Amino acid sequence: xxxxxxxxxxxxxxxxxxxxxxxxxxxxxxxxxxxxxxxxxxxxxxxxxxxxxxxxxxxxxxxxxxxxxxxxxxxxxxxxxxxxxxxxxxxxxxxxxxxxxxxxxxxxxxxxxxxxxxxxxxxxxxxxxxxxxxxxxxxxxxxxxxxxxxxxxxxxxxxxxxxxxxxxxxxxxxxxxxxxxxxxxxxxxxxxxxxxxxxxxxxxxxxxxxxxxxxxxxxxxxxxxxxxxxxxxxxxxxxxxxxxxxxxxxxxxxxxxxxxxxxxxxxxxxxxxxx
Amino acid sequence: xxxxxxxxxxxxxxxxxxxxxxxxxxxxxxxxxxxxxxxxxxxxxxxxxxxxxxxxxxxxxxxxxxxxxxxxxxxxxxxxxxxxxxxxxxxxxxxxxxxxxxxxxxxxxxxxxxxxxxxxxxxxxxxxxxxxxxxxxxxxxxxxxxxxxxxxxxxxxxxxxxxxxxxxxxxxxxxxxxxxxxxxxxxxxxxxxxxxxxxxxxxxxxxxxxxxxxxxxxxxxxxxxxxxxxxxxxxxxxxxxxxxxxxxxxxxxxxxxxxxxxxxx
Ligand SMILES: Nc1ncnc2c1ncn2[C@@H]1O[C@H](COP(=O)(O)OP(=O)(O)O)[C@@H](O)[C@H]1O
Ligand SMILES: [Mg+2]
Numbered sequence: 001x002x003x004x005x006x007x008x009x010x011x012x013x014x015x016x017x018x019x020x021x022x023x024x025x026x027x028x029x030x031x032x033x034x035x036x037x038x039x040x041x042x043x044x045x046x047x048x049x050x051x052x053x054x055x056x057x058x059x060x061x062x063x064x065x066x067x068x069x070x071x072x073x074x075x076x077x078x079x080x081x082x083x084x085x086x087x088x089x090x091x092x093x094x095x096x097x098x099x100x101x102x103x104x105x106x107x108x109x110x111x112x113x114x115x116x117x118x119x120x121x122x123x124x125x126x127x128x129x130x131x132x133x134x135x136x137x138x139x140x141x142x143x144x145x146x147x148x149x150x151x152x153x154x155x156x157x158x159x160x161x162x163x164x165x166x167x168x169x170x171x172x173x174x175x176x177x178x179x180x181x182x183x184x185x186x187x188x189x190x191x192x193x194x195x196x197x198x199x200x201x202x203x204x205x206x207x208x209x210x211x212x213x214x215x216x217x218x219x220x221x222x223x224x225x226x227x228x229x230x231x232x233x234x235x236x237x238x239x240x241x242x243x244x245x246x247x248x249x250x251x252x253x254x255x256x257x258x259x260x261x262x263x264x265x266x267x268x269x270x271x272x273x274x275x
Numbered sequence: 276x277x278x279x280x281x282x283x284x285x286x287x288x289x290x291x292x293x294x295x296x297x298x299x300x301x302x303x304x305x306x307x308x309x310x311x312x313x314x315x316x317x318x319x320x321x322x323x324x325x326x327x328x329x330x331x332x333x334x335x336x337x338x339x340x341x342x343x344x345x346x347x348x349x350x351x352x353x354x355x356x357x358x359x360x361x362x363x364x365x366x367x368x369x370x371x372x373x374x375x376x377x378x379x380x381x382x383x384x385x386x387x388x389x390x391x392x393x394x395x396x397x398x399x400x401x402x403x404x405x406x407x408x409x410x411x412x413x414x415x416x417x418x419x420x421x422x423x424x425x426x427x428x429x430x431x432x433x434x435x436x437x438x439x440x441x442x443x444x445x446x447x448x449x450x451x452x453x454x455x456x457x458x459x460x461x462x463x464x465x466x467x468x469x470x471x472x473x474x475x476x477x478x479x480x481x482x483x484x485x486x487x488x489x490x491x492x493x494x495x496x497x498x499x500x501x502x503x504x505x506x507x508x509x510x511x512x513x514x515x516x517x518x519x520x521x522x523x524x525x526x527x528x529x530x531x532x533x534x535x536x537x538x539x540x
Contacts, residue, residue: 059412059413061409061412061413085415085417086415088412088413088414088415089415091413092413092414093410093413095406095409095410096406097405097406099405099406099407099409099410100407101407101410102401102405102407112414112416113414113415113416116414116415116416116421117415117416158410161414165414
């Protein structure tokens with residue numbers, strides 16, 4: 001009936017004209033993006049375009065300088081401390097390098113959120129952790145230390161930990177970076193499978209276009225802090241927007257500049273004729 | 276040109292001042308958060324016990340050994356000097372007063388800063404730079420309540436105990452060297468000590484000192500860890516700063532406290 005409730009039923013997270021700056025450096029500009037419930041959305045962008053910043057805005061770890069990020073219809077930056085922590089219990093985040101607790105074993109890492117937020121008996125807790133580890137194929141690794149894990153395994157343990165509390169929203173920060181093709185395929189498969197099995201709304205920020213296009217339902221392309229295009233993987237592949245084409249095909253220099261903003265090159269080298 | 280240098284100098288002074296004020300401000304805010312979020316530490320004493328073990332029990336060896344050596348040296352030096360005035364028995368008083376009033380709290384705090392303080396800074400700094408603290412926050416677990424606050428109170432409660440153990444070991448060291456080795460009369464050693472060390476004036480004041488030092492050292496160590504740049508050098512610089520700043524803070528505070536406690540009385 002009213003437009004807000006309609007929107008609420010369709011998308012779990014909405015960015016409404018969000019801008020974000022670190023000091024004077026503008027990272028994100030006028031972002032309008034909605035993440036549909038139960039779907040996987042990919043946010044594409046090169047290194048340093050503000051992908052991690054985008055996720056931190058969703059988790060309430062950063063506050064937008066302009067606009068608002070709504071989680072289930074409520075602006076995250078207006079939430080009280082309690083409300084924010086309640087909202088975070090409904091989110092899971094897979095950090096770029098896993099961010100496992102290095103002083104705990106694999107089992108204890110996955111058990112951590114359960115121990116903090118529930119009062120399960122030891123038996124039930126153990127069963128739950130084993131189930132989560134089984135879902136990522138690492139049931140056999142539960143007694144290992146985090147230092148004994150490979151990069152791909154560490155990320156799967158982190159994934160098991162992120163889904164320990166059955167979140168409604170899960171955020172993946174560059175889940176494929178630094179993995180070999182097999183480990184990449186394993187993670188990609190897991191992301192799709194978890195989404196189908198649990199109906200979790202997923203958002204994945206990445207610069208790995210090829211793998212991601214195969215598993216996601218919707219894509220948003222960021223360049224220089226702005227949304228330059230969005231659509232289904234099909235639409236993105238066929239887009240004739242030069243910014244998107246440059247990104248998908250991996251051209252070095254195009255409309256997206258290669259260089260970080262800098263003073264004139266000749267001036268920098270001190271060979272300018274100007275005195 | 277000269278103008279320019281002057282101008283730069285002024286800018287530098289201004290910047291240093293602003294940075295300093297900024298840092299004191301953020302440290303105060305940090306400690307305010309830490310103290311406000313102590314609820315979980317009260318509800319889950321297990322967290323506190325782990326940290327007391329980490330900060331206190333693991334520092335025991337260095338505290339015991341150093342205390343013993345400091346006592347041995349004090350005993351030797353004190354005996355050599357007092358002997359000349361024919362009051363070698365007063366060496367017990369000398370050892371006890373130096374330790375209880377000054378050396379116990381101060382040296383224990385310096386050792387604590389380099390043993391436990393540096394470890395706390397490194398632990399928090401690494402957890403920050405590997406995003407473990409962020410991950411905790413995203414799991415809806417407040418890193419202040421879960422990690423920082425128990426560490427703070429664990430260190431805070433350990434400090435006076437360590438200082439007391441340091442002083443006790445020092446007195447024992449003084450006894451060993453003067454009574455057992457040199458042969459000063461044991462009865463006189465203890466009775467003069469008992470007669471001249473005042474519980475209120477000496478022992479309690481020593482404990483107050485170590486409480487203040489415990490607060491300062493733990494606050495500095497945790498703030499430096501939390502405030503560090505999330506890189507390898509960032510963490511290593513923060514650890515260095517913890518040791519240096521704590522040492523300066525302890526010595527400066529000691530002067531201030533001594534001036535208030537032991538003069539004019
Ligand atoms: N704490 C910070 N302070 C200042 N600038 C930052 C900070 N964190 C990130 N940035 C800058 O913000 C930009 C976007 O960072 P980020 O979101 O991490 O990029 P991505 O994840 O896409 O690689 C980068 O150019 C980076 O230099
Ligand atoms: Mg990133």
